[in-house]
Amino acid sequence: MQHFVVVGILVILTTVLTYLGLDVAGLAKHQHPVSASLQSISIDQLWNWEMMVISFLFSLIIVPMLYSLIVFRQKKGELEDGEHMEGNATLEVVWTVVPIFLVVIFAYLGGKSLGDVRRVDPQAVTIFVKAQQFTWTFEYPEYGIISSELHIPVNKQVVLKMTSADVIHSFWVPEFRIKQDVVPGRYTEYRVTPILVGDYKVRCAELCGTSHSYMENAVIVDTQEDYDTWIAEQVEIAKLASLTPEGQGQLLVARNGCTGCHSLNGTRLTGPTWLNIYGREEEMNDGSKIVIDDAYIAESILDPNAHIVATYASPSQMPAFVFTDEEIANIIAYLKTLK
Amino acid sequence: MLGALFGAVSFLVGCGVTDDWIKWARGIDTSDHHEEHWHGWEKFLNVSFDHKVIGIQYTLIALLLLGVGGTFAMIFRTELAASQLQFLTTDLNLFGQTGPQLFNTLMSLHGMIMIVSILLGISGIINYAVPLLIGAADMSFPRLNAFSYWISVPAAITLVSSLFLGGFDTGWTGYPPLSARAPVGMQMFFMGVFIAGWSSILGALNVIVTALRMRAKGMTAMKMPIFVWASIATSIISMTATQFIGLAFQLVMFQRLFGMGFFDPAKGGNPVLFQHLFWFYSHPAVYVFILPGLGVISELLPVFVRKPLFGYRWVAMSSFGIALVGFVVWAHHMFTSGMNEYLRVPFMYSTLLVSVPTGVKFFSWVATMWKGRISTPTPMLFVLGGIVVFFMGGLSGPPHATVSTDLHLHDTYFVVGHFHDTIFGGFVFPFFAAIYYWFPKATGRRMNEFWGKVHFWLMTPSFFILTFGMMYVGLLGMRRRIADYDPALGLDSAHLILTIAGFAIFTSVIIFGINLFYSIKHGEKAEGNIWNSRSPEWQVPSPMAAHNYSKPLEVIGEPYDYGLKDAPYTRFIEPASAGKSKH
Amino acid sequence: MSHSQNKSAALMQGVIIAIYLAILTLLEYFVAVAFDAVPLLIVVAIIKAVLVVYYFMHIYKLNQKDSDTNHESYAYKTITNRLGLWLFLISDGFVFAGLLVMRINLLGLTRPELNQTLGLVVTVVLLLSSFFMNRGEMQMAHGDVKGFMRNTAITFILGLGFLLGVVMIEWRGVPAIAEPILHFFGEPEGMKALTPSSGDASTGPLGAVFFMMTGMHAFHVLTGLIFLFVVWNNARKGVYTAEKHWGVEAAAVYWHFIDLVWIFFYPALYLIGTAVGAP
């Protein structure tokens, strides 16, 4: 009997300590990263509650185990066996039935929390998301804007309709807590109501190839005014750009996600940088040298495998694109500006 | 690819496993008893039909693969020690792959090699122990058994060859469409797993038949050693579900070879279908990994606690409970995949339900330890370590299972932490326990206790640090399967600690390896019942004779009646009443 | 069915079951043509499957008790082997179950446009081959090696016919052979071939599913044929007797299993849903 009392007290003590320990490590109530969406609140609550139950279950098993290990240890020279106990049906039933109840409660809360997360606001703003190796593009259908940054207004539900151009990706903003795969050939939906203004990042969470690590784009939660200003700016930029060839080229580049692989600042990503691209001499993987001109750029875009730049993988990581001659000319015009 | 298949087949014919079948097909009589041609260590490199030799062969190849997979882990862990790319840079070009590609290949191969290594390790323990525990002379189909072992060799080679053939970057799950585009290495990966799958299917079939047909006289179902129960439960899963991963991989192979658009949306295919087929196997498979491990725990615990296994029936049945419920939970890996929304709730319930039979095991173990006479030689240390580690892994399961929390956790290091815990606790620790425990049976010598304890005390704390750290960084936003992480996350120091812990584990396993090979020749002699166990294999001197027991066994008591005097589990039937005896 | 039953009764039973199966197959065909009733097709397929599993594959033999407890005896080993074989078939059954899942997921209630006459003919051929296989096995059980060899040869030829029917004609892999035979079945000339990669977003991956399912089945037919040849050849050498013919039983059960799979594949490919696609 005395054993049970001691163990009981120790279990309670360890439960509290475990939970506090988790909390200090930032893994229970005060969870990081910050919670920046309405949905994350409900998720964090469930999480916190789970950590409590888990702390208790952990102690429930570990404490009696350690206790037995210390108290019922075989002494030196002791040879006889332990007490002959075969089992106890009541106990077995108890530790089958009680966990079943626990499971039902867990699942009920899980379901409820899922309901919160999926709650639909009919006023939600729709934004289209296209994922491709290795970048995201966001389209605002109401304004005809295409951007590589996601700007959303605070305290308003947005619904992202997402699809992929190639393989499976996954949309995840850790601060929002939710994640949703982006599958080619269909649209998946992501609802979020941001509640905290700030700069975040969408991080692709499904392995999608070589540069999966870098498939991160900015997600910016703006106040309503900032958001409106940004929209207005973008509309203006788009209007101006569509007037010149290089501007149109820039739009095409944004729309097709080229900068997911080509940097504009000289760093090497999946593809060669575009800084100073026009007119530079490039070595191909067959040893030949090519000076980058209009024809070569057109070929690179329409049939990337025709020539592959030295030190890049063959077959080319770059997908073949379909553009009209005019579009190609516009892209070339834009590339020429990158000095 | 055809080359790989052809190579595998000619390897098998060449090494002679199939000799008897070919004879049979030509109508030539084959004998049932094979005299071993090889002696000493050479018999482990040649075809043998003795289950003990095959068991050891399996164990050795499993350890070898553990080493290969572990080394890969150390390579990519080193890269992860700090943010930015250090040596797997984009300028690197090795085996036709740039640094990040090589990272992906190593990471994916680490996952798959480890899993194949587990499957082989399981076959190793089961092959060695099950016939001994049930008092049989061998498995039911010794030739099939040898065949299952020998095809795993080309499987492993094919799998590893993918590293040199352009690699692949899909993770061990190989989701299309990505896997339908990856380089040729992918094809080798699919082939290798496919062949390994056959090894596991045929092995499992053999185990079930053996356990049903070859038991000693008087060994009714409720008197079987608990490990045999676990083996049957495991085998049921591997025998059936494995076909699904085989099929899924075959479909991707055909998509790649012939342009058949099963998973290609452009051709009306469905990428999510692959995930269903894949997880229909791969979830039950995780229970394949642990059931024998938990069986080992249940088998060894009474020996070192000197008390009967608490609630034998319940523990036996819980293995089946886990196996059966395990078949209907697969979609919990797909909560975010874009499958039908409404499926998520039923799958949440079924997933959580697995906790119940698993819990029964834990409670029974604790009750077994209560008021025992516990001693802690090395195998027992690994048993205890296994329980605790697996428990951490098990408890990190429900947060995944409740859908809304999984939306955050999916594809982060939290998942990685969860499954390293479950796999280590459910398989790796018990595997080491089993090796330390049965090593004297196989060799007549025991492994060094001191170095065994060093192995344990180095590995366990490092392991806690490794997996707890993984869960920690996962919650903070560390995604899985990335070669480089955002320094802004502030995880550099945590990752450095993880890497150091990983190296500590690596070192401890090397210590184990040296201990293992050294003890074969130089270990302390141990020919008697050194663990003072009740099970039949310890009632005869070690090492075990070629055809196991010289006289047939009869079961006359309960397997785990420690604490009762003069109530043995088995006895030998004296030759007079036993008909013809085996040589 | 016990061993004491006499030979002609056993053979008679085979005939009756074959007639049942034939009637059910025709029923199935007409149901599909006339009503398009999927549940009914499923029921019919299940009835057929039960008949085959019980009367042809003798599943009840699994329940047989050991008459001889000596683990080395032929009788004891046969029971062990039988258990092993059945487990293997269950395992293999999962492959086909997986293929059916794939078919339902990808095609739903549509199916490829195929030659119905040909489908019915090959199905009947396969069922007939099962009948002869059963007959052969019965004869072997009564020690009639000659009868066994004769019936197995017929099974082999029918099986080969099935294989050629599916692979050569239905697959249209070799037009030179396929065209004239197709003409015989009333297929218009110059039809568009179903290719493994045919299928676009509107028709779904018809070709892929069709080739995968028939291909996997054909692979099993092929191994079954090899198996049949091996036991036939062994019988010729006088390896088997009335008491000791496990090899024959195994070959027979395996062959019936192939038939069993087709019982489900036939409606799944030819009968269920509306036809869309290639031709």
Ligand code: HEA
């Ligand atoms: C050995 C292997 C093993 C084992 C045993 C388990 C056990 C469990 N796993 Fe795990 N799992 C993996 C290996 C394993 N898993 C792997 C490899 C992956 C990742 C695959 C990949 O994507 O690469 C994974 C991923 C994974 C996911 C998907 C995560 C994601 O990708 O989003 C989920 C989701 O539900 C999950 C849940 C569970 C649950 C509920 C259990 C349960 O079985 C745990 C049950 C045990 C306990 C709960 C503890 C003891 C019980 C009690 C003391 C009783 C009382 C308790 C309660 C009532 C809660 N696992």
Ligand code: HEA
């Ligand atoms: C058996 C299963 C198993 C084991 C043992 C391990 C062991 C280890 N794993 Fe692994 N891991 C997986 C299964 C396993 N892992 C799986 C399935 C994945 C998922 C892959 C995917 O996402 O696709 C994964 C992924 C994975 C990741 C995530 C990668 C990513 O997402 O980017 C990480 C990161 O730290 C990691 C680390 C480690 C480390 C440090 C060890 C260390 O414990 C390793 C220590 C080293 C050894 C154990 C070997 C030492 C042995 C020798 C030197 C030979 C001695 C010789 C003899 C004994 C003969 N693993």
Ligand code: CUA
């Ligand atoms: Cu996109 Cu990872």
Ligand SMILES: [Cu+2]
């Ligand atoms: Cu799972």
